[in-house]
């Protein structure tokens with residue numbers, strides 16, 4: 001698919017970290033329904049845990065995450081107490097001792113909880129759940145505020161993977177996003193992690209940032225590869241100032257135009273695959289021996305609210321302000337504001353305020369979109385057969401794909417739909433053709449490319 005054709009079809013569509021997406025959440029899912037869902041989980045089954053820490057030392061203007069500036073150690077201590085209370089309630093409802101396939105500490109910047117907070121939270125997780133050598137314990141790190149002593153804490157609490165925010169190494173871009181982080185800072189954080197044996201390291205980069213040029217991105221990619229992380233995520237900058245108010249500090253005139261973004265997306269893929277990384281899904285790259293790369297090669301890649309994962313399909317329990325849980329019955333999201341979150345927990349109720357119960361249509365479409373986002377291919381006839389639908393069930397969506405078929409971006413043969421290598425940048429657009437909620441939705445999204 002050439003650049004002109006892709007630019008012509010590009011539009012704002014969801015990132016499909018779930019289907020239905022958070023834009024479809026309503027107040028129909030509340031604390032009571034969420035508790036019923038937890039209680040109905042099949043006894044003794046594995047689960048995965050995500051804890052959201054919405055605090056950072058300073059705010060980056062480009063960031064679309066739900067975060068605020070850390071005010072005091074007391075605030076962190078209170079927040080840990082709330083997370084622990086939420087864990088106690090969950091354990092009461094799902095039963096003790098369930099095996100955790102994964103624990104993800106995300107945010108925000110979870111290391112802001114401090115060593116005492118991180119240790120206390122981990123003890124509480126260990127009290128209620130079973131963690132073993134197969135459990136991946138991952139944490140997001142801001143290299144600017146990371147020290148060898150914090151690395152020692154992470155080792156002590158059993159962290160197996162760390163994810164470092166970098167975004168771009170150019171001073172001009174760093175100033176434009178209010179995030180000053182010389183290359184040595186990132187290198188030192190990695191050294192500190194490796195020194196304590198945490199060598200599964202991810203780096204997050206972003207293309208399409210203010211003042212960023214393709215040359216700057218190439219330099220950033222080269223410097224990142226020199227640090228030898230096991231995974232590199234390169235997200236397209238999502239400019240959503242109506243949602244992330246801090247992005248109003250970024251002048252739109254400084255953002256790369258659509259053609260430059262497209263060039264950046266292409267150069268990222270060719271640079272990183274040329275450097276020996278395997279392309280995974282729409283925005284990840286991993287060394288061939290990384291579990292994510294192995295999962296992708298074996299068709300076991302999954303996508304959830306935290307992005308791509310090799311963790312098997314188990315219920316995901318989210319704790320903390322704004323955290324989303326993904327249970328067999330549907331999705332439930334906690335209050336975004338920390339005060340609302342705290343108020344609910346203090347009165348011994350869950351903080352669930354929004355969500356979505358999955359309909360049978362949602363499950364079918366969700367399966368198609370997840371396979372397209374992970375494998376760039378889906379067997380539509382097989383999906384129809386397994387759900388008791390006629391093979392014509394997706395005819396309308398397939399019709400909407402006509403321009404992509406014409407451009408050679410998509411191939412459909414005997415019920416097998418595949419996105420070709422030249423169509424990969426259009427993956428979110430192809431998924432959107434199956435999205436039953438998008439046509440009537442008022443929600444605003446970021447550009448697909």
Ligand SMILES: C[S@@+](CC[C@H](N)C(=O)[O-])C[C@H]1O[C@@H](n2cnc3c(N)ncnc32)[C@H](O)[C@@H]1O
Nearest residue numbers: 063064107108109140141142165204235237238
């Ligand atoms: C929680 S942050 C990273 C951890 C840590 N707080 C830090 O900044 O180093 C998660 C990641 O989301 C990505 N991200 C945040 N806002 C984004 C946006 N508007 N568009 C694209 N990616 C974004 C960034 O790559 C960022 O590193």
Ligand code: SF4
Nearest residue numbers: 056059060063107108
């Ligand atoms: S990029 Fe990280 S440090 Fe910056 S505001 Fe977002 S979560 Fe906080």
